[in-house]
Amino acid sequence: MPSETTAVPRAAVAADRADTARRVLLSARTPDSAATPVDGVPGWLARQARAGDFRVTPVPFAELRGWYFEEGTGNLRHESGRFFSVEGLHVHADGLPARGWKQPIIVQPEVGLLGIVAREIDGVLHFLMQAKMEPGNVNTLQLSPTVQATRSNFTGVHRGRGIPYLDLFLERGRARVLVDALQSEQADWFLAKRNRNMVVEVDEDVEAGPDFRWLTLGQLLRLLRLDNVVNMDTRSILACLPTAGASDGEGSAATPVLRSFHDPSAPARHTTAEILSWLTGIRARRELVQRRVPLDEVAEDGWLRTAREIGHTGGRRFRVIGADVRAANREVASWSQPLIQPQVPGLMALVVKPVGGVLHALVQARVDVGHLNVAELAPTVHCRPADHTGPGREPFPPFLADVLAAPAGRVRYDAVQSEEGGRFHHAENRYVIVEAGEDFGEDVPEDFAWLTFAQLTELLAYGNHLDVELRTLVVCAHTLY
């Protein structure tokens, strides 16, 4: 009989999500902390950026060190076989021509780790955030998770070496796991990419290195009100924090948003079983057939490769470019890499409405070309407004007009946030939360449904249910209370 240590030791994981939710709520209600006064954070980021001496320069593909277009396929690959590749994707889906559609796609099948270390300071959960440079960031540095690691960092003989704090995620028993789920990233640009999103809590006095600061969730929510400070990976992880069970109603003081996040017995328009059945039905009925093809084949659908970019002749989609990166404080002092550059910004809007005294979010089950599992829940509006304005453009998607016409008093959250700067160049989206007016009906098209925020944060425990843009809006919605 094998007698090795079991891999699921009882003490390794926070047993009680409701207890975590209560402590998360306390942290959210702590708007500042002596550990790191929040007003100093933007200045600290700016100083770190100056000290880091980062330069990102667009270069022709031929000048990308280590990258090459593979013979016979045209796939853009790294000579080590590591990192990622840009290949072609042939997709058949509802709404596309019968012969399908070919486009460039980032292929990165390995699962990476995005992890935040948490610790109670003066009885309040603080999160260890990193000032981290990414080549695609408009402002060089943003607040990033404690750890971003690739699979090769956390497997094999060199596991964890050289990456600060990674051992806290790998050595079970050193920390309690508060969040641990595989979540998707941009399915427009990535083929079935997932990262492991984790929060682990330590009791020991972990020292914050020079690039790190301890912040409460309340401080992070204040920084989320600013443009481009809290990076995508951080938003993705924080969205996964449990909230259900933090309170059982809070009596008459509870507002619709507090009930929605924290009270699992608050009446929801649909049960979770109903929501899962609805999503299952869409995943079964919608067509999404994906096949990797040589990147050379995307030319058939209007993608042109020049010395400096792969772009679409129709414009307004995205292009693949090359960048040369010089940085002082990264593991490697300089490198080259391809980046995806969107041509126009997106609008990600969540319509919310109190139903029976509980705030509900209107989400859509959205099919994107790169999804692992056909469809995931997405914001009410997930589009590029430029696609829908001016002559010859596509019709408005549902609810775009409502969002654009919402009076200022109903716009509860509005900021520009960046997508992952490690892969995307200056990819900014406007994130908006709009409270629906009285006349906004609860009957919605069949791809849409009303969920409470507790239902959303519980689905996040299972992974691959909410897309990365909706995860951003879930964490932004914490700013509403």
Add this chain to the structure above:
Amino acid sequence: MPSETTAVPRAAVAADRADTARRVLLSARTPDSAATPVDGVPGWLARQARAGDFRVTPVPFAELRGWYFEEGTGNLRHESGRFFSVEGLHVHADGLPARGWKQPIIVQPEVGLLGIVAREIDGVLHFLMQAKMEPGNVNTLQLSPTVQATRSNFTGVHRGRGIPYLDLFLERGRARVLVDALQSEQADWFLAKRNRNMVVEVDEDVEAGPDFRWLTLGQLLRLLRLDNVVNMDTRSILACLPTAGASDGEGSAATPVLRSFHDPSAPARHTTAEILSWLTGIRARRELVQRRVPLDEVAEDGWLRTAREIGHTGGRRFRVIGADVRAANREVASWSQPLIQPQVPGLMALVVKPVGGVLHALVQARVDVGHLNVAELAPTVHCRPADHTGPGREPFPPFLADVLAAPAGRVRYDAVQSEEGGRFHHAENRYVIVEAGEDFGEDVPEDFAWLTFAQLTELLAYGNHLDVELRTLVVCAHTLY
């Protein structure tokens, strides 16, 4: 503002899984019913088989009507572009050579529907089962779900036409949904294949056609004790029935297996959050990189194509063959198709053990070449014993020796069941549930974990967590009480 009917009407889905669980338990405890006396079922199946006049004949690939090896790839496809294809799969995974491994694989990206209609008769849930012929069945007919439909059956203009009872699954509001989740099928042979598993309950008096019979779960459990009567699709769906909350302990009369299935407050060795974190860790750490390649390329790894089969020179794996099918009572009177034929039977064994008065099942997180999401929970032992016996064979996998040496008194379930006869030719596996002895430790290797049956049936609500072999053993475990 759109005012279409919402797609998630509140009354369409059974709101209360615990209520369903209570009614499922009552049905499981109803070992016979006047609606269809169970002793008559095997004879009815035999009579239907004789009346159907089915003939299945292996034929050379050249004689498969409508199927052809595609120019340039060698992929085996149907000229309509429908059904499925046999292609090559190039896999990189832990334990394989660094250059990976190429093998034939069935590609069927569309999600099909496997549905059972349920109805209370004399206050007890009955399930409408179909005597259905499949070409690969060793015994022609087995008890199948009410409906098996492909995506083209339930989308487009001809939706539902010609398939009895399909409208009950498609027209929301006609039936309550008791089960609805996407579940995987054999990941050795299928690339990321899933089917939508559904149970819907009707109140109206639905007539059972000549190929159909109403049976209680208790009757189905008695038939599950027999070899090859209850088909794989039926087992898969029944495993998804909710069980948690059927009782809150049943006082001192409760046995470890009843507590395990029905009492959600029964102490489990690990919380569900711990289990999800453990599975997430394995999905992140293990390598599984899949790429579809031309079927011609599998020759590089020892697969040989002759006029009648594609087989591996090393034997003992599987082969692809062609079959000609003549049947009187199918939608189409005769057809041809490829089938996968395993060379040796498998052994699927679940070790169970009471821990703290609650029966726990020992499951592994298993990586198979075709998985959508790297790993799923699988039986304790999932192997072909012939691979591990005799000279030059592979070492025993964990716990195989324990299962093979278990005294008869500890073997709680033991029957031969068939895998899907629509794709697999004479694919039989031995399914066994073994109660561990006192000396069987609870510490297990890192890919294994102990779960209660309620934890397993709750995970089944989210889809793609339990493989099809473990789903069979979950429904077989209902026979233990």
